[in-house]
Amino acid sequence: MRSFKLIIFIMLSTYCTTLLSEETDLAAGIRLEAGKDGNYGATARYKIGEPSYLEGLFLFNEEGFEISALYEYQIRPEFFPENLFLFFGGGAHIGFWGEDDPTVFGPDGIFGVLYSAKDYPINFSLDWHPLYNIVSEKKKRMWGNKLGISVRYCF
Numbered sequence: 001m002r003s004f005k006l007i008i009f010i011m012l013s014t015y016c017t018t019l020l021s022e023e024t025d026l027a028a029g030i031r032l033e034a035g036k037d038g039n040y041g042a043t044a045r046y047k048i049g050e051p052s053y054l055e056g057l058f059l060f061n062e063e064g065f066e067i068s069a070l071y072e073y074q075i076r077p078e079f080f081p082e083n084l085f086l087f088f089g090g091g092a093h094i095g096f097w098g099e100d101d102p103t104v105f106g107p108d109g110i111f112g113v114l115y116s117a118k119d120y121p122i123n124f125s126l127d128w129h130p131l132y133n134i135v136s137e138k139k140k141r142m143w144g145n146k147l148g149i150s151v152r153y154c155f
Helices: 003-017
Strands: 028-036 041-051 050-062 062-075 082-094 105-114 123-128 145-153
Touching: 003 050, 028 050, 050 082, 062 105
Parallel strands: none
Antiparallel strands: 028 041, 028 145, 041 050, 050 062, 062 082, 082 105, 105 123, 123 145
């Protein structure tokens, strides 16, 4: 399973590198999630128009992996500093978590804050990423304890 995760990660990294040969509104980096399972992985965020973004999350842990696709709306309230934003949205995920719960699928939500460094092409986000597994073999289907930190390089 570890070699499979490594292959997926290398393929996604190669794909992102290919996209970066042109100047785009793309940011890609790493993500860590707190919670019982402690997922980690890659994140890519693409601006599709003011103020809309698409984000892809590729998360792993010892038991398997999960891919999420999210549509996000980003705003900067007047009382926020210049480079600090709120974002929220939703999407869907599919995961493959081994023998206990081989395949899961369902809707996701996301709500967080994003700081974009003024002098450097880096942004940081802290968010809450709850999800619900419609397709699951476990009794627990709601995962509301997913707090994440992402660090991305902006291209």
